[in-house]
Amino acid sequence: MHGYQGLILIRQSGGRQAMKDFLCMGVIGCGDIAVSRHLPAMHASDAVRIVALCDTDLERANQLAARYEVPLATTDHRELLNDPGIDAVVICTPPWITPLLTIESLQAGKHVLCEKPMAVDLETALKVREAEQSSGCQVQVGFTYRHGPLFETLRTWIRSGQLGAPLIYRMGIFDEIWDPDGNPEHYDRIYRTMERGSPSIHDGAHVADYLNFLSDSRVEEVQSFGLRTREEFPASNYDLSVIRFANGDVAKVEIGWFMPRFPKGEFEVVGPRGIAIFDRDSRTVQLKNETITQTVQLEDDYFESCFKIQLDKFVHSIKTGEPCIPGTQAGIDSLALTKAIEKSISGKPKC
Numbered sequence: 001m002h003g004y005q006g007l008i009l010i011r012q013s014g015g016r017q018a019m020k021d022f023l024c025m026g027v028i029g030c031g032d033i034a035v036s037r038h039l040p041a042m043h044a045s046d047a048v049r050i051v052a053l054c055d056t057d058l059e060r061a062n063q064l065a066a067r068y069e070v071p072l073a074t075t076d077h078r079e080l081l082n083d084p085g086i087d088a089v090v091i092c093t094p095p096w097i098t099p100l101l102t103i104e105s106l107q108a109g110k111h112v113l114c115e116k117p118m119a120v121d122l123e124t125a126l127k128v129r130e131a132e133q134s135s136g137c138q139v140q141v142g143f144t145y146r147h148g149p150l151f152e153t154l155r156t157w158i159r160s161g162q163l164g165a166p167l168i169y170r171m172g173i174f175d176e177i178w179d180p181d182g183n184p185e186h187y188d189r190i191y192r193t194m195e196r197g198s199p200s201i202h203d204g205a206h207v208a209d210y211l212n213f214l215s216d217s218r219v220e221e222v223q224s225f226g227l228r229t230r231e232e233f234p235a236s237n238y239d240l241s242v243i244r245f246a247n248g249d250v251a252k253v254e255i256g257w258f259m260p261r262f263p264k265g266e267f268e269v270v271g272p273r274g275i276a277i278f279d280r281d282s283r284t285v286q287l288k289n290e291t292i293t294q295t296v297q298l299e300d301d302y303f304e305s306c307f308k309i310q311l312d313k314f315v316h317s318i319k320t321g322e323p324c325i326p327g328t329q330a331g332i333d334s335l336a337l338t339k340a341i342e343k344s345i346s347g348k349p350k351c
Helices: 004-007 032-044 059-067 077-081 098-108 123-137 147-161 184-194 204-215 301-318 328-345
Strands: 023-028 048-055 072-074 086-092 109-116 139-142 168-175 219-227 238-245 250-257 267-271 274-279 284-289 293-297
Touching: 004 274, 023 032, 023 139, 023 238, 032 048, 032 059, 032 086, 032 301, 048 184, 059 072, 086 098, 098 109, 109 301, 123 139, 123 284, 123 328, 139 147, 139 301, 139 328, 147 204, 147 274, 147 284, 147 293, 168 204, 204 238, 204 250, 204 328, 219 267, 219 328, 238 328
Parallel strands: 023 048, 023 086, 048 072, 086 109, 109 139, 168 250
Antiparallel strands: 168 267, 219 238, 238 250, 267 274, 274 284, 284 293
């Protein structure tokens, strides 16, 4: 029995056991996203106790355990899954490993918040959903940046007709700077990721989720093209896609990795009545149409806010039994779109 067991508070009412005051959670995979985002959000939450950390690098896990006063650090994820005192796990592993750990966690009776994409192929993603349905536990997929008032406002403007229809979505994500000499660990990690698919499978997961979340329409056609800016790259590191929806909307999507300098990413929704502009750097979303100009400003740090809200929603779903949002179906929908982009880049049938 680990030291955190004594922290669990149970209230009794009429002889029945009530819900714990907080969730005991473990983290599997202590890389950049766990260290910079998940762990600080969990540590700041009164609804969560971090009780175990797992990473292939035991020294890193021990250092983080000391920083956050976590009683267990291990290289064996089964230590977490076999512990009945752990309610849920956050899985921050490469996407070709994540679904296997998610399924194993569900089978062990743990709820799961997993990083996106939930898998790198649809067959495996469907197996994750099947495991969730048979386990009685829940999965929330880490489409972190759809959470919060900025995206909610943008979707409200779209669905209330403030921009008119049809809409043009203009989106660009440029990430993962190319610096093999200055940061060889990062170069190796992203290169290995590209061996399993272009940036559209990975960062494209966020874009696909944005489009599914905002457009709420079926994808009818995908036309994509990929470019390798260096011959040694195992996949295209720049993808350009045009996506047509059943409701007449069109999206133009650019996703680029491994360049020494990046252009500013764009996120605009243009319609016959106006334009909405999402600016992550200024933490604003702005509407300009025939009659008004309206700006919504997020006062908090954008990233901290998104990760906090994501965690709050996960905890709420686990405690109330309400479905996790976004759940496995959103993960499957996003993956279906990114796989359609991958097929189009490779010259296979479009969608």
